[in-house]
Amino acid sequence: xxxxxxxFTILLVLLLxxxxxxxxxxxxxxxxxxxxxxLVMGVLLLGAGLTIExxxxxxxxxxxxxxxxxxxxxxxxxxxxxxxxxxxxxxLLVLKTVYK
Numbered sequence: 001x002x003x004x005x006x007x008f009t010i011l012l013v014l015l016l017x018x019x020x021x022x023x024x025x026x027x028x029x030x031x032x033x034x035x036x037x038x039l040v041m042g043v044l045l046l047g048a049g050l051t052i053e054x055x056x057x058x059x060x061x062x063x064x065x066x067x068x069x070x071x072x073x074x075x076x077x078x079x080x081x082x083x084x085x086x087x088x089x090x091x092l093l094v095l096k097t098v099y100k
Contacts (some may be wrong), residue, residue: 007049007053010050010052010053011046011049014045014049015018018034018042021033021038043077048072048076051072052069
């Protein structure tokens with residue numbers, strides 16, 4: 001696959017993944033994302049996608065590629081929700097301090 005075409009595919013998948021909560025917000029009041037939530041998730045997904053692209057371009061052996069991509073995806077899956085929960089706690093503390 002052409003390198004630029006693969007990068008375009010990564011960006012397209014990122015946008016499609018961000019459409020899931022956007023569509024969910026239209027049908028349910030339980031999904032309530034702010035612009036900042038979309039921005040943070042976009043940055044996290046873009047980081048994971050660009051890491052995968054970097055590994056595919058740089059690492060020559062297929063076995064090493066698979067291992068590094070798996071580590072990257074695992075790290076993204078474990079770090080993303082953890083950061084978001086920490087952000088939520090921090091956000092609540094800031095709001096509580098500002099609106100005393």
